[in-house]
Amino acid sequence: MGGAEILVRARGLTKRFGDFHAVVGIDFSISRGEAFGFLGPNGAGKSSTMRMIGCVSPPTSGELTILGLNPVTDGPAIRARLGVVPQENTLDLELTVRENLLVYGRYFGLPRAVIRERSAMLLDFVQLSDRAGDQVEPLSGGMKRRLVIARSLINEPDILLLDEPTTGLDPQARHIVWDRLFRLKQRGVTLILTTHYMDEAEQLCDRLVVMDGGRIAAEGSPRALIQRYSTPEVLELRFDPGDHEQAAEKLRGLPAERLEVLADRVLIYITNGDEALAAVRGLGLEPLTSLVRRSTLEDVFLQLTGRHLDD
């Protein structure tokens, strides 16, 4: 990060709705060319933060600087340089794919010829060229999401804001979206995204903050967060529901770094999962299933908050 131009800077950023604190004094900085993520469960305050960065929601207090400008007084100038993929698509379903881009490009004051030229390029980029003249309504969820991504690029933004870019999409559609976002990242587009999918955060983010209850619980690269807040491996065990409690009690005797007893599974955080599994068997326990895997951001979140990302 050292020396890179800071595009977004927040200090003590707070958003209140009435008495409810949606975002509580968060600090972060995002540099040009970075892919920066807000990872957290529903209600963590991710969208509220994104909307403040998108200059459509004035901060209640704290400092926020975007592209060196103040979102409260320079909203139009900042928004002219942002691309926004909101949590909800806000597409006009009765217009065609191309018309949606035309309407949106006009909001930015782009001449029709420029919009036409960019639309062709962008629809090619999101693999929707063959649907350009079709109405949006019947498109699949993944296609609509890709169209919103194309739309967000119509003004050639400095920063792309993506609020849960793949929520609600099936796995295949998600992978197409990830692939496109990855290409944008390769081209040096600054990405700011929110997600409650740990795999999405791991795949796309250079750096992320873990958000919960309107606060930032931790910050770092996915790898650094896992290193700091989890063990290299995790052993997941399932027992017969009848034996679950009893087995969990016995497992507390293991020399593991941490033990999480969930409703249906036991997670053992350890350096070497296979050795741990042998030790479990040594205790005379026979799990129904066992799985040794690497730690993920989900484990980081569990460690930090005691809850799951999709709770």
Place this chain on the structure above:
Amino acid sequence: MTAQATRTAPAAAPGRGGARWSFAVREFRFWLTDYRRTWRGSVISSVLGPLLYLGALGAGLGSLVNRHAGGTLGVSYLTFIAPGMLAATAMQTAFGEALYPVLGSVKWVQNYFAAVASPLRPADVFRGHLLFVVLRLTMNCGVFLALIAAFGATRSPLAIASLPVAVLTGLAFAPALMAWAVTRTRDTSFSVLMRFVMVPLFLFSGTFFPVTRLPGWLQPVAYVSPLWHGVELCRTLSLGTTDLGGAAVHAAYLLALAAAGYAAALRTYARRLHE
């Protein structure tokens, strides 16, 4: 794909805070694009609706009224009601354009939220949509006025001035309705508003009979009704009986309502779109 030299319009836009009508025009153009889908049906109904009304009320009911009340109105019944219905058309257009399309813009289509992600501000979105409402008022009232003239139901060349007056009558309603509609999350209250505000105004604002025929206690209600002021203005223009003082009072009343609605809408749009 990023950070290119092409910087879009904000740099060229007028200073902060001012009324950027160039931004409003961008929103207006969205509504034009949207209208391209439905303009045929809308134009046809703006012709057929008035034809039905003018035919049934003017020729049908009119022949009865003319025979029995002959002379009390001083003119034929058609000539009496036509300018009143012109003003009422403006009110109906305002209700039609300022409620569901506004709620849809935040709730169903969400085009307002798409717009404010761009340089447009809530005020630009409001002004742009209002421009489109003005266009729709002009179209519907223009067609209506042309039909009245074709029916020979105007008495004075001043009738041409009843077009801007009718638009102003619509504007006494539209901004206030938009200001309110943008705060809604459901449309349940819309039909209540139509049934218990619009329809009574339609019936008791002197459109079909002089308000002096209303029971005494109801007459003040008519004088508060923006529609009554619009009807009076349109009618005196159409009959060529306008007196300047009266006209000024009516117009000032309508303008004041339009201005109040406009100011309210600037606030409610900002609150809803920049939450």
